[in-house]
Amino acid sequence: MSEQDSVGTTTKRRRSQQIHTQNGAQLPDLPRPVSDDKEAWRAYWGHLEQPWRTESEIDVERQKYLAERRSIKPDIDRGIYPFQGIKLSRADVEWLLVTHENGRGPVDWSDERQRNRKGVDLRGAVLSTIDLTYLPLARTIGGLTVREWDAKELNQRDAARIHLEGARLYRAHLESVDFSGAYMETADLSYVLMELSYLVEVHLEGARLHKAHLEHAYLREAHLEGSHITQAYLYETDLSLAHLEGKEMIPYDLKRVQMSDQSFPALLPPAELNGSFFDSGTKLENISFGDKKHGFVSLADLHWGDANLLTVNWTAVNMLGDEWKAKQQKNRNGEEKDRQTQLQEHLVAVRANRQAAVGLQNQGLNEEAARFAYRAQLLQRIVFRRRHQYAPYLLSGFLDLVAGYGYKPWRALLAYLVVIVLFAISYFIIGHIVGPSLSPLGAWVFSMTSFHGRGFFPGGIKLDDPLTVLAAFEAFVGLLIEVTFIGTLTQRLFGK
Numbered sequence: 001m002s003e004q005d006s007v008g009t010t011t012k013r014r015r016s017q018q019i020h021t022q023n024g025a026q027l028p029d030l031p032r033p034v035s036d037d038k039e040a041w042r043a044y045w046g047h048l049e050q051p052w053r054t055e056s057e058i059d060v061e062r063q064k065y066l067a068e069r070r071s072i073k074p075d076i077d078r079g080i081y082p083f084q085g086i087k088l089s090r091a092d093v094e095w096l097l098v099t100h101e102n103g104r105g106p107v108d109w110s111d112e113r114q115r116n117r118k119g120v121d122l123r124g125a126v127l128s129t130i131d132l133t134y135l136p137l138a139r140t141i142g143g144l145t146v147r148e149w150d151a152k153e154l155n156q157r158d159a160a161r162i163h164l165e166g167a168r169l170y171r172a173h174l175e176s177v178d179f180s181g182a183y184m185e186t187a188d189l190s191y192v193l194m195e196l197s198y199l200v201e202v203h204l205e206g207a208r209l210h211k212a213h214l215e216h217a218y219l220r221e222a223h224l225e226g227s228h229i230t231q232a233y234l235y236e237t238d239l240s241l242a243h244l245e246g247k248e249m250i251p252y253d254l255k256r257v258q259m260s261d262q263s264f265p266a267l268l269p270p271a272e273l274n275g276s277f278f279d280s281g282t283k284l285e286n287i288s289f290g291d292k293k294h295g296f297v298s299l300a301d302l303h304w305g306d307a308n309l310l311t312v313n314w315t316a317v318n319m320l321g322d323e324w325k326a327k328q329q330k331n332r333n334g335e336e337k338d339r340q341t342q343l344q345e346h347l348v349a350v351r352a353n354r355q356a357a358v359g360l361q362n363q364g365l366n367e368e369a370a371r372f373a374y375r376a377q378l379l380q381r382i383v384f385r386r387r388h389q390y391a392p393y394l395l396s397g398f399l400d401l402v403a404g405y406g407y408k409p410w411r412a413l414l415a416y417l418v419v420i421v422l423f424a425i426s427y428f429i430i431g432h433i434v435g436p437s438l439s440p441l442g443a444w445v446f447s448m449t450s451f452h453g454r455g456f457f458p459g460g461i462k463l464d465d466p467l468t469v470l471a472a473f474e475a476f477v478g479l480l481i482e483v484t485f486i487g488t489l490t491q492r493l494f495g496k
Helices: 003-015 038-047 059-071 090-098 146-151 154-160 251-258 321-327 341-361 366-386 391-407 409-433 440-451 466-494
Strands: 021-022 025-026
Touching: 003 154, 059 090, 154 366, 321 341, 321 366, 341 366, 391 466, 409 440, 409 466, 440 466
Parallel strands: none
Antiparallel strands: 021 025
């Protein structure tokens, strides 16, 4: 039977399903709706065990048109595909799925015997802003395969790209799809099942991927600028050369996205990876975590697992996106942040830097780890101030000034020299005013011995003389500096 013939029999075939069984009991047939009442159609499709269908069935003329288009033989070299440039609705996609392979229906990924089937060919199709939630789109062809992508010219790649700008794919089944180069800016992919998918150079700028399943997905050179990849599962995911930094959209891409009725900024912030999951198979080779111009990727609560962090250029990451975000006085909507929001963002930034430091330390990247640990201490001091905890705030500032919390030991040497010099000058001046006078060398020696608390007093100096009192004060300052230096350095080196 030809596909055109099957169109006319599709409805008949469904109407012939007069009896269904459930728990061994027979259920009467549910009448086919004659109106566009969505609730009636939902109930009807559910009765036919197609719960993912929500729309009324397209009319016969539309069915014939789609069947004719589907019969077109794809030609990659000439950029010809069945639905290339065709605007499809959800109802169209539902019908294409249920009539796929002469009525066999969509690929059921839960059935391992079906995983080698090919899904619906939607290369070049336009599904921008369409609600495709819950649809069984496993193995859908929406772009070239990886091998074809690497072998073909740019115009051939462009012709095959599926358009899903602003589409809603919440909890959709997209397992093992070929979406290389797909346009999916601002799409909602929350909870999507997209493992084993090929997404080379896919455009996911500004997309939402909350708790998305991307295990074993191939995201080489993917554009993820401004995306929200929060609590996503990225086990064994290839993110090599992926772009997570912010960027300025080029006019062509910006116009294309805005034509799909999506509000899209010309300047995109970096991506967010908060709470996502990596493992030893997650590939991060030459991944970009941001730059000074556009900001950096947010990493708070990221589960690093055993991902190889040696392949990331950490020297280019001046700060984490969580800290960059906390330092902004306004939110993304241009509104001034309130005090509580600023405090919470700083707390998140503290946590993100400490987590990054631990992850780097565990892989022997000690210098990089020290840098983020130091930034965490600086941010914690801001938290003390915002919480009006002035004693810890002042103590934290002193520890930073004297030894950089143990991460900048040269500051202790500088503090030592400054104190010695200042007190030596004081001894020299006071000695010439009230006596006994000291030579410059004598004042220097007197300052050093007083600093360490093991000084001696020249003859004729009483315990209540100004020089003696000042020497006692210097001994106290010296003790504070020594204890601070030893304590912070011990914490730095031994984590105690």
